[in-house]
Amino acid sequence: MQDVSASPVPATSPALVGPVPPDRPWVWLAAGWLDLMALPHIGFLYGAAVVAAGWLLTGLLLSAGVAWAVLPATAGFFLVAPLIGAGLYEASRRREAGEPVSFLLCLGGFRRNGAQLALMGAALLLLHLFWVRIAGLLFAVFFGLGFSPAIEMLPMALLRSDQLLPFLIVGTGFGFALACVAFAMSVVAIPMIVDRDISVVEAIVTSFRVTLLNWRAMALWAGLIVVFTAMALVPFFLGLALVLPLVGHATWHAYRDLVR
Template identity: 75%
Template sequence: MVAAGTRSRKAGHSEMEDAAAPMAQPQEQVAQLVPLDRPWLWLNAGWQDLRAMPHIGFVYGGAVVAAGWLLSALLLNAGIAWAVLPATAGFFLVAPLIGAGLYEASRRRERGEVVTLALCLQGFRRNAPQLALMGVVLLLLHLFWIRTAGLLFAVFFGIGFSPAIEMLPMAMLRSGMLLPFLVIGTGVGFVLAAVAFAISAVSIPMMIDRDISVIEAILISIRVTTQNWRAMALWAGLIVVFTAMALVPFFLGLALVLPLIGHATWHAYRDLVR
């Protein structure tokens, strides 16, 4: 009787564990491991999408270029030329949400569905409340970065330091505070960019593809990023290099780079999330 009771308790305990297993750490069950060089395959798949749907990608990229010109003009007209650089750098924080239409285009092409610009813009309407919450999170990160950059600029160069835009680079180079400003500013920017990348690496395409909450999507994105930190570090580095090169000719390169990375991000999500 004692042995039977022990077996009964063990069986009951096993059943409780089995019942609780699906509820424990769902983000661990969907994250997949990938080799270090996998980001190159994502870029190749993104390039194939861009070639198949150039009208989508270049219209999308062209709109972002125009928005960049408009933002720069507004900042220069307001007499805060120093804000152009942090605002441009902050583009890395909000770009994952901007790409929602490109994720929808790749999703439709993958399923063999019709792809038009109007249908791709519906990507912003799929799981719209959760996407809106994600947008608020990324926007707050962006605003925090802008305010922090302004504070650092005032601390190192002084509140009265406001040369004309054509004189700003030389004025900063002559200042002895340029190096500490760059070191600390780059460090703060790196931390914020790393946070934004970890929470949005796959969360936004996942919310477009599935009926999932923003909290669940962020947890899965963080899990995927940490478990594949080598491949994701390479992926983040490629995004930074490509985007930085695209920004140099006054944002013109974004017309090509933004749709390429947007389509590739969809394939990264499909590869990283079971």
């Protein structure tokens, strides 16, 4: 017998976007926490895999002698994290529907609407690469191409430079703008692609509609994600083992609440 849960639900009409109270993200977090506590073996294993990937990426950048790229690459995590959560969205969807839930079944979230999800991933990856390129260009503009102290001397060399403050201001401005675009285009788009048989364009348009209609709630939601993720990154990515599955499960409930 064919497993009907392996295919997304066909979209028979345009998605209806509804308003929610500005403080609604706290409800999504509470629902996400319940999912995480009900499926800890999935959430924490997922989070541990992301922590290991963060360690590997940092090690590769340091060994390649491009320590400056660690910070923009870490910041770029905010851009691609919604795609990483596809398996968590599938876990929440299965739990909500009363279907069997396992780690392997949840990985099916990446193939339920695989072609469109891949296109969404390509769009977010291009944003990430663009941000890394911009960060490298800004670093060269403010510090010069000859600025290459040893890795152990890099923090002090940056702190002593008169260009550090303007570099941080301009770099943060560019990063904030790109993060806003990535958030608006993906806040409900990826769980929607996992859940429904729709195109990536329809999902992105719906995501922008949701953001514009509920900009107060979306601003709080984005702020909570940034604060939680930033705190998780500080202890060498260890906090992501908890924050990533919590936010991932909560994102599914945000989608279910915002898109009728």
